[in-house]
Amino acid sequence: MKPKKLHQENKNPILFCTDLKKDYQDGDKIIPVLEKVNFSVMPGESVAIVGRSGSGKTTLLNLLGGLETPTAGKVVLNDTNLQSLSERKRGYLRNRVLGLIFQFHHLLPEFTALENVCMPLLIQGLSVHTAKKRALSILDKVALSHRISHKPATMSGGERQRVAIARALVTEPKCILADEPTGNLDNHSADIVYDLMMQLIKEIGTSFVVVTHDLSLAKRMDRIVSIDRGVLNDGELDAGANS
Numbered sequence: 001m002k003p004k005k006l007h008q009e010n011k012n013p014i015l016f017c018t019d020l021k022k023d024y025q026d027g028d029k030i031i032p033v034l035e036k037v038n039f040s041v042m043p044g045e046s047v048a049i050v051g052r053s054g055s056g057k058t059t060l061l062n063l064l065g066g067l068e069t070p071t072a073g074k075v076v077l078n079d080t081n082l083q084s085l086s087e088r089k090r091g092y093l094r095n096r097v098l099g100l101i102f103q104f105h106h107l108l109p110e111f112t113a114l115e116n117v118c119m120p121l122l123i124q125g126l127s128v129h130t131a132k133k134r135a136l137s138i139l140d141k142v143a144l145s146h147r148i149s150h151k152p153a154t155m156s157g158g159e160r161q162r163v164a165i166a167r168a169l170v171t172e173p174k175c176i177l178a179d180e181p182t183g184n185l186d187n188h189s190a191d192i193v194y195d196l197m198m199q200l201i202k203e204i205g206t207s208f209v210v211v212t213h214d215l216s217l218a219k220r221m222d223r224i225v226s227i228d229r230g231v232l233n234d235g236e237l238d239a240g241a242n243s
């Protein structure tokens with residue numbers, strides 16, 4: 001059975017939000033950023049979120065990952081309402097269920113590539129030996145076996161992004177949230193990183209939510225949703241329509 005078909009058999013979304021609203025406060029002024037967003041991702045499904053700069057994409061991803069608190073509405077990850085959890089328990093759930101890939105990788109600068117990829121497994125309580133074995137295996141898959149002892153500052157942008165991808169996937173999470181994961185790379189490097197990411201995601205059978213400006217990359221996902229000034233339009237664009 002292909003992992004991608006999993007979501008057709010399991011009817012519960014791995015991640016969803018209902019009537020999600022986010023306002024930011026700027027002094028006395030309230031800045032509405034997201035309005036009544038309803039969104040869900042099924043197990044094994046890939047979804048692209050597209051929209052103009054400032055439309056609320058990163059804010060939505062941060063809320064879905066429990067990194068920020070909504071003004072109203074709820075986010076449910078793996079059948080658990082994130083708002084019902086303490087900060088610590090949210091972190092615990094995130095470590096076990098989610099993989100996060102940020103635009104600027106957010107690798108820990110004082111640690112090597114290998115140590116960065118080991119980190120989520122050590123947080124899960126795995127032994128150093130097991131963590132290293134798994135980290136080395138995934139670093140090999142992203143073609144970085146020769147860079148494991150390098151710290152982020154001594155790696156290229158594409159290499160850093162591949163370390164970030166390895167770190168997000170090493171726990172074999174149920175869902176990956178990626179914010180412009182190739183945004184700071186040239187087209188050629190972005191294509192290589194995307195190919196690798198898609199291959200690993202299919203191997204693991206994980207769900208994938210990716211924010212991107214690049215429509216050709218977005219079209220490689222099962223579904224595309226667009227966001228405009230904080231309002232999400234689901235199904236407006238069909239991933240397969242023009243491909």
Ligand SMILES: Nc1ncnc2c1ncn2[C@@H]1O[C@H](COP(=O)(O)OP(=O)(O)OP(=O)(O)O)[C@@H](O)[C@H]1O
Binds near residue numbers: 025059
């Ligand atoms: N902490 C904050 N305080 C106040 N306003 C914020 C804050 N974070 C984001 N915003 C505002 O919310 C809006 C949406 O920001 P967000 O980062 O979600 O946009 P985006 O769609 O990810 O844009 P980009 O494509 O440029 O990354 C913007 O107008 C931004 O200025």
Ligand SMILES: [Mg+2]
Binds near residue numbers: 057058059179
């Ligand atoms: Mg953003």
